[in-house]
């Protein structure tokens with residue numbers, strides 16, 4: 001089956017798929033916390049919904065199919081998914097994490113899991129740009145990279161961050177909000193060589209465009225709240241693992257810690273996934289059009305979109321992903337201007353989150369990435385004037401008009417353009 005067909009028909013090898021009795025074409029919502037046993041300890045695949053629920057099982061089989069993985073797991077949020085994956089590790093283990101990850105991931109690693117003895121080093125493993133080091137950053141562990149590392153290529157940076165207790169590398173690509181690109185296959189081969197797990201947050205691309213497990217990753221994580229659901233109506237997380245050993249451990253942890261997705265949300269997520277191909281194509285068309293429009297303007301300092309040929313990660317992106325996605329970030333002169341633009345928008349709603357049918361605008365420094373200390377934000381390049389657009393699937397001409405009128409209201413001075 002090709003991916004567009006799989007979005008509709010995937011997951012059919014689930015323990016439960018379809019309704020044998022009525023022939024319903026949709027997976028029913030099984031609102032049952034417990035299931036009748038035929039004898040003590042003799043159940044029909046379901047005993048208690050934290051352990052397994054038929055609606056959730058259908059979703060988990062679907063996402064495993066889409067990511068070409070061994071088994072999928074559904075959680076109550078992307079962060080619940082991430083937290084459960086991190087429970088694979090133990091006190092004293094060390095994880096290397098990309099330095100431009102979602103602010104909530106940074107918060108989880110530095111303010112929650114560090115308290116349980118997990119060591120973390122953040123490094124820039126993106127390709128084609130070495131200007132973002134960790135200048136001004138307090139080293140989080142002894143292995144935190146020095147300023148010299150900024151001159152290194154991503155694999156040398158990883159090698160320098162390696163410690164005897166390193167167990168895994170975790171990356172996002174494209175990163176959020178600067179859309180930097182990590183070469184998944186190159187990092188995967190580094191991980192294999194050093195016996196590390198590679199965990200990839202595939203939220204921005206979805207399996208429709210990019211499948212990290214095929215490129216050598218071991219675990220894929222999604223905030224399914226975003227494109228997979230696509231309608232801003234649920235919060236959900238998904239994990240897919242490469243093999244049975246990881247599947248067994250993940251299922252043990254899912255059941256033991258309990259951050260599962262509820263059946264009704266699992267149903268809505270299956271419904272969202274069915275139209276993923278149509279939505280992703282439309283998001284990308286609109287995002288590319290807007291990115292080109294922004295590069296033409298004198299009052300925009302920088303445009304970040306991996307589909308632009310001038311983007312430093314463009315070649316790697318073409319190699320590992322079938323598309324470039326629907327997120328465009330750009331930089332104006334100041335936080336004040338960014339605020340004015342956001343307030344003047346009529347179709348782009350000022351809101352956190354991304355990946356749904358409606359267009360959203362956010363100012364990462366004050367919203368999604370506010371939990372990252374200011375100094376660190378500056379070092380990463382998340383300036384106060386950085387704006388992130390989650391481009392929806394409206395008519396692109398209406399989106400362009402809205403953007404143009406909002407930019408006009410700020411009457412920006414023309415400034416040096418760096419693209």
Ligand SMILES: Cc1ncc(COP(=O)(O)O)c(C=O)c1O
Pocket residue numbers: 077078079080102104172176201203204222223224225235236237353
């Ligand atoms: C890339 C990425 N990963 C993970 C998360 C966390 O997911 P959730 O909000 O579903 O907990 C987000 C949320 O914005 C995200 O953008």
